[in-house]
Amino acid sequence: MGLATPDTRHLRDTKYSTVYEPAEDTYLLLDALENDQSTLHSNPPTICVEIGSGSGCVSAFLGQLLHPTHALILSIDINAAATEATKETTLKTNCSTAFEQxxxxxxxxxxxxxAGGVDVLLFNPPYVVTPSEEIDVSAEASAWAGGVDGREVLDLLLPMVPRLLSPGGRFYLVVIEQNKPLDIIRQLAKHGVVGERVLERRAGIEHLSILRFIKSTI
Ligand SMILES: C[S@@+](CC[C@H](N)C(=O)[O-])C[C@H]1O[C@@H](n2cnc3c(N)ncnc32)[C@H](O)[C@@H]1O
Known part of the structure; x- marks a missing residue:
C-alpha cells in the first residue's frame, strides 16, 4: 500500500492564499521518492533539504517515507506563508523525522x-517559461515564474548542487521539457553529479519529468 499524501487542508486558510497548492508536479515528485523508498531505507540519509517547500507536502512525505530512521529535513522557502504552511503540514505527520523550516x-x-553534507536535496522550482521580469514580482509568481527557458531560478541553484551534496547524495528535480533536461544533466555531469530521468508524466500542456542526480563517491 502506498504512503498517504500529507494533509494540507489548512491551505484553505486565507493566510496561506499565496502558497503553492500541491499539484501534478508535486505528486510526480512524491512518486519518484516512493519508488526509491527501499534504497533510501538501506542507506538512510541524515540531512535532507527541500528548496521551495511551498505547502510542505513533499517534505512531510519524505519524512513519512524515511520513518523510522532519524533524518533531519530542512525545508526552505522565500515565502514566509510557505514556511508557516510547511510547519503545519509536517506537524501533522507522525514520524521519527525531525523537521525544521x-x-x-x-x-x-x-x-x-x-556544503558536502546534504544527502537528499529536493527542488520543484518555478519552471514555467515567462519574461524575466515576472520572476519574484509576487509571492504567487515566485512559485511558478521561471524566466527564460523556465531556467533562471533553477540556474542559480545548479552551481551549488555539486558542492552541497554529500558523496552518494541525491538531488531530485522537477522539470518540464522547455527547461532542457538534457542540458541540466550534461551540466551537472561535468561536476561528478550523474543524472537521469526517472519518471515522466503529461499533465495538461506540461510534460513533467523528475530528474534524479547522484553525486559520485570518488
Ligand atoms: C512550484 S512551487 C513548489 C512547492 C512544493 N515544493 C510542491 O512541490 O508543491 C515552488 C516553490 O519555490 C519557492 N521558491 C521560489 N524561488 C525560491 C528561492 N530562490 N529560494 C527558496 N524558495 C523559492 C516558491 O515560493 C514556491 O513555494
Missing amino acids: CRTRFVQSMFDRL
Missing part, C-alpha cells in the same frame, strides 16, 4: 555549513 533564498547563509 527556514525562510531564505536557496540555502543562502547556510551554504558553508551544509
Whole structure:
C-alpha cells in the first residue's frame, strides 16, 4: 500500500492564499521518492533539504517515507506563508523525522555549513517559461515564474548542487521539457553529479519529468 499524501487542508486558510497548492508536479515528485523508498531505507540519509517547500507536502512525505530512521529535513522557502504552511503540514505527520523550516533564498547563509553534507536535496522550482521580469514580482509568481527557458531560478541553484551534496547524495528535480533536461544533466555531469530521468508524466500542456542526480563517491 502506498504512503498517504500529507494533509494540507489548512491551505484553505486565507493566510496561506499565496502558497503553492500541491499539484501534478508535486505528486510526480512524491512518486519518484516512493519508488526509491527501499534504497533510501538501506542507506538512510541524515540531512535532507527541500528548496521551495511551498505547502510542505513533499517534505512531510519524505519524512513519512524515511520513518523510522532519524533524518533531519530542512525545508526552505522565500515565502514566509510557505514556511508557516510547511510547519503545519509536517506537524501533522507522525514520524521519527525531525523537521525544521527556514525562510531564505536557496540555502543562502547556510551554504558553508551544509556544503558536502546534504544527502537528499529536493527542488520543484518555478519552471514555467515567462519574461524575466515576472520572476519574484509576487509571492504567487515566485512559485511558478521561471524566466527564460523556465531556467533562471533553477540556474542559480545548479552551481551549488555539486558542492552541497554529500558523496552518494541525491538531488531530485522537477522539470518540464522547455527547461532542457538534457542540458541540466550534461551540466551537472561535468561536476561528478550523474543524472537521469526517472519518471515522466503529461499533465495538461506540461510534460513533467523528475530528474534524479547522484553525486559520485570518488
Ligand atoms: C512550484 S512551487 C513548489 C512547492 C512544493 N515544493 C510542491 O512541490 O508543491 C515552488 C516553490 O519555490 C519557492 N521558491 C521560489 N524561488 C525560491 C528561492 N530562490 N529560494 C527558496 N524558495 C523559492 C516558491 O515560493 C514556491 O513555494
